[in-house]
Amino acid sequence: MKPEILQLSPILIASVREKLAATYTVRPYYEQADKAAYLREHGANIRGVVTGGHTGITREVMAQLPKLEVVAVNGVGTDAVDLAYARDRGIVVSATIGALTEDVADLAIGLLIANCRGLCTADRFVRADLWHQSKTPLAPIPLARQFSGMRIGIVGMGRVGRAVAVRAAAFGCPISYTDLQAMADVPYSFVADLVELARQSDALILAAAADKAEGIIDAKVLDALGDQGYLINVARGRLVNEPDLVAALQQGRIAGAGLDVFVDEPRVPEALYSMENVVLQPHRASATEQTRTRMGEMVLASLAAAFAGQQPVGCVTA
DSSP states (O other), rough: OOOOOEEEOOOOOOOHHHHHHSEEEEEGGGGGGHHHHHHHHHHHGEEEEEEETTBOHHHHHHOTTTOOEEEEESSOOOOOOHHHHHHHHHEEEEOTTTTTTTHHHHHHHHHHHHHHHTTHHHHHEEEEEEEETTSTTTTTTTTOOOTOOOOOEOOOHHHHHHHHHHHHHHHOOOOEEEOOSSTTOOEEEEEOOHHHHHHTTEEEOOOOTTTTTOOOOHHHHHHHOOTTTTEOOOGGGBBHHHHHHHHHHHHSSSSEEEEEEEEEETBBGGGGTTTTTTTEESSOOTSHHHHHHHHHHHHHHHHHHTTTTTTOOTSSSO
């Protein structure tokens, strides 16, 4: 008998889906209209769960899976998983730690360059056939902000923060950062106070996991960043006080923002839609074929390790 797996979110990579189906009996929970009935039918035999970082799994669902051994998160976020409950029951929880780093860092820099250079505004200008209609070429488009040499402040000097720093440094950008403590193995300037980091930066890039932090980017931090400063968030939506951010953008107290994550996804503050100085993405920093394939393979490896009585790579409940 194949172990039964409850799948809480879809996997986009066909080769991973095929391997999962070949190795396990997959129960597609995310496709069910009556999820409660589906759990009553299959919950007693489920040994593993595959879920996404945003979806996670609740204590209530885990409680209906008496044979559950492993929750393999197809992502790095585990704040949607009740880790304390999982530990109490001896359920292994793993995440695809490290697989997303390069893509997330790439998008952070991409968002900042797109914001500074007005790439989305200029793209719309050309697509609307306004270029040749303008008597003064490019007159409707404001002059852009040079990215090279900007002072970059990074919130969170973990894997992603370090990858962002390497990329920004290649553009001649001075790097400062804040974290719980200074890191002895990085050559960048540590600034303990977030407000002071914002004051010293032309762009503030959020790269912290910060599962327990909330609303740390507020009006005080944004005012310190200033009317020439940019905010980039590829970390967690809830790190930002969104009403404060919307107000700062509306009032011109910061220059712009690039956002891949939001407090209440998929809901986005409607005021952002009409702002030309904001670049928006639907939480897709890891959305490349290469990274999603790596993530899927790590999920498969986690399931196999747990069922073999071994600790998976990326285990967060050890």
